[in-house]
Amino acid sequence: MNDITQELQELEEMMLQCMKCGTCQSDCPLYRTDGKESSVARGKISLIQSVYEGRIEDAGEILEHIDKCLLCGRCKHVCPSGVKTDEIFLKGKEVLRKIKKLPKWQKAILKIAMQKPELMAKMSPLMHMGLKFGSKKIKDDIYKPLIPSLGGRHVVSIKSEPFSKKHGGFHPAIGEERDTVLFYPGCAINFIYTDWGEAVIKVLNHFGVSVHVPHTNICCGVPAATMGELELYKKMVNENIDLFANFDTSHIITACPTCRYGLYEMGEKQTGRRSKAETTDIMVYLKEVLKIDFISERKGNSTIHFPCHYQQDKQSVIENFVKENTSTEYKKLRNQSCCGFAGTFSIKYYERSKQFTMTKNEEFIDKEIDVVYSPCPGCAMQLTDGAVSSGAKVEVLHPILELARQIKD
Numbered sequence: 001m002n003d004i005t006q007e008l009q010e011l012e013e014m015m016l017q018c019m020k021c022g023t024c025q026s027d028c029p030l031y032r033t034d035g036k037e038s039s040v041a042r043g044k045i046s047l048i049q050s051v052y053e054g055r056i057e058d059a060g061e062i063l064e065h066i067d068k069c070l071l072c073g074r075c076k077h078v079c080p081s082g083v084k085t086d087e088i089f090l091k092g093k094e095v096l097r098k099i100k101k102l103p104k105w106q107k108a109i110l111k112i113a114m115q116k117p118e119l120m121a122k123m124s125p126l127m128h129m130g131l132k133f134g135s136k137k138i139k140d141d142i143y144k145p146l147i148p149s150l151g152g153r154h155v156v157s158i159k160s161e162p163f164s165k166k167h168g169g170f171h172p173a174i175g176e177e178r179d180t181v182l183f184y185p186g187c188a189i190n191f192i193y194t195d196w197g198e199a200v201i202k203v204l205n206h207f208g209v210s211v212h213v214p215h216t217n218i219c220c221g222v223p224a225a226t227m228g229e230l231e232l233y234k235k236m237v238n239e240n241i242d243l244f245a246n247f248d249t250s251h252i253i254t255a256c257p258t259c260r261y262g263l264y265e266m267g268e269k270q271t272g273r274r275s276k277a278e279t280t281d282i283m284v285y286l287k288e289v290l291k292i293d294f295i296s297e298r299k300g301n302s303t304i305h306f307p308c309h310y311q312q313d314k315q316s317v318i319e320n321f322v323k324e325n326t327s328t329e330y331k332k333l334r335n336q337s338c339c340g341f342a343g344t345f346s347i348k349y350y351e352r353s354k355q356f357t358m359t360k361n362e363e364f365i366d367k368e369i370d371v372v373y374s375p376c377p378g379c380a381m382q383l384t385d386g387a388v389s390s391g392a393k394v395e396v397l398h399p400i401l402e403l404a405r406q407i408k409d
Contacts, residue, residue, distance in 0.1 A: 004059070005052040007095045012052075017083045018045050024075035024085075029338040030068065033355055038065040041075035041085045048092045063096040063228075068349065070342035071226055072308035087269060090225050097228035106227070113187075114224055114236055117216050121162045124191060128160040138388055153350060154388040156192050156381055163194040168215030171201050178208035178290070182249045182277065184240070186259040188377035190217040196255050196377065199404035200282055204253070206407050207290055212247050222262035226344045230270070237267040244275045251289070252279045255398060257309040257376050258343065281310070282400055283375055287317050294325055296402050300370030302328035305360065305383060305396075307376035308338050321399055322373055331367045335360055339374075341382035357386030364392040372396045 020042050025031050030039040037043035047062045055062075069089050076085045102110070113120060135143035141157045163185050173180075181204065189197045197213075204211050221236025240263055244252055252275055254260045264279040286292050302322055306315050322330050340346060340356030360383060364372065372387075372394050374380050383396045 004095055004098060008048060008052040008092065011048065011088055011091055014084055014088055015045050015049055017081045018042060018079075019081055020046075021080065023078055023080055027074040027078045027337075029070060029072065029074070029340070029356060032337065033352070039068065041079075041083070044069065044089060044092075045083075045085075048088070051096070059096050060100040063093070063100050066092050066096065067228075068345075068352075070308070070338055070340075070345055072338045072342065074308065074338070077312060086266065090230060090266075090270075093226075093228035094230035102227060102229070107229075110224060110227060110229060111232070114219050114221065114232055117218050120191075121165050121216070124158060124162050124165075125160045127158045127191075131155070131158055142384065142388060153354075154385045156384060158191050159194045161194075162217065163190045163197040164214055164217040166194070167197065167201065168213050171205055171211040171213065173208045173210040174205050176208055177210055179251075180210040180212070180249050181251045181253050181285070182212045182214070182244060182247045183253045183255075184244075184259065184263070184279075185213070185217055186254065186256040186377070187217065187219050188381070189255060193377045193380065193398070196398050196400060199398070199400045200253065200255055202407060203282075203286070203400060203403045207286070207292055209290070211253075212249060214243060218243060220259040220262040220267075222258055222266075223344055225262070225266070225270075226342075233262075234271050237263060237271050238273065241267075241271075241273050241275050244277065247277075249277050251285060252277050253282050253285055254279060255282045255375065255400060256378070257281065257307045257311070258378060261309040281314065281317075281375065283321060284311070284314050284317050286403070287321065294403070294406055296326040296406055298326045298328055298371065298402060300328055301331055301368055302326060302371045302373065303331050303333050303364070303367065303369050305333070305339060305372055305374040305379055306336065307374060307379045308342075310375060318373065318375060318399060326402065328371065331369065333360070333363055333367075335363055339379045339382045339386075341378040343378060346382060353382070354386065354389070357382050358390055361386040361390040361392040361394075364394050365390065369394050373399050373402075375399060 024041040028040045051059050073086050135145045138144050142154050144154050185197045201211050218240050221233040225233035260279050268274045340353035346353035375398050380396045387394050
């Protein structure tokens with residue numbers, strides 16, 4: 001137990017920066033729903049401090065409070081003292097997991113998902129068929145699994161062929177080559193939103209950019225980090241950085257802000273390494289590097305859900321895209337909070353996570369929104385579930401799809 005307290009004390013310098021001012025309350029999605037001190041960053045830091053101050057017997061219970069964190073980073077962004085809350089909570093989870101370990105079956109599934117990408121790719125057809133036969137089709141590509149333990153959620157289908165298996169390789173630019181990039185799909189695009197990945201390749205090729213796609217998608221590791229398996233997370237980051245080093249490209253393109261956060265921002269802090277090519281969001285690359293311009297034929301009312309991990313200083317890129325490059329009437333959301341997905345959070349605490357997206361969808365209905373742009377596959381899944389449940393008649397999509405639809409084959 002002394003090792004546990006010593007490891008937590010290593011966080012003391014970062015935690016002492018917290019003045020307990022409570023500013024984090026103003027932007028914490030969890031605190032807004034329950035008003036509990038244990039939900040907000042200030043309370044969680046106090047709980048971690050209490051472990052190495054003598055309450056080691058309460059460590060298991062304290063881990064449950066730390067685990068109920070969206071890791072959205074909003075508290076970090078508003079903190080006047082610059083407390084690195086994400087680093088504190090990730091390390092805190094890792095240390096407390098030594099007392100209350102993950103169930104063996106969860107750890108086994110996590111290791112397969114992280115460390116056996118080829119096996120996951122082979123299982124994709126089975127997962128595709130299992131979802132089809134074990135679910136009720138609601139509409140288009142959306143299903144409601146019949147298994148009661150899934151809580152009645154609506155899910156977007158797992159595709160029969162992973163994106164990396166189908167599109168892994170080199171995709172040359174159309175016409176004169178302007179640049180060469182690597183596209184990292186991430187797990188959600190690799191198995192679920194394969195059309196997003198196809199849109200990325202189509203748009204980049206159209207605008208003179210050649211695209212490398214890895215033949216095997218290696219998970220960014222964020223799910224492992226959120227479950228307290230920080231060493232496994234670091235391993236996945238390092239494997240990806242080693243993979244990226246095999247390609248001579250100017251940028252590593254992502255269409256998932258959590259993947260970018262995991263591989264680039266948090267990845268560098270945890271491993272001390274970064275890719276030689278800059279890791280860049282697809283919309284930021286198109287607007288700031290290629291400086292493309294076009295007008296979409298899309299009409300109706302539109303809005304944007306900004307993912308928690310999307311770079312705050314780049315949100316204007318998405319907003320300007322909707323305002324300037326579509327023919328829709330843009331209606332900004334009052335509710336700019338988290339959608340509630342937060343990766344493994346929505347799996348473990350579905351009913352709680354659903355509260356966030358239902359509030360969002362109430363505003364979609366009130367504003368008569370037709371299309372919701374969100375540059376994050378996790379957010380798209382969560383918002384789609386909420387839309388079907390609430391009866392909101394909205395389409396949720398990544399802006400890259402809007403671009404791809406304007407390019408005639």
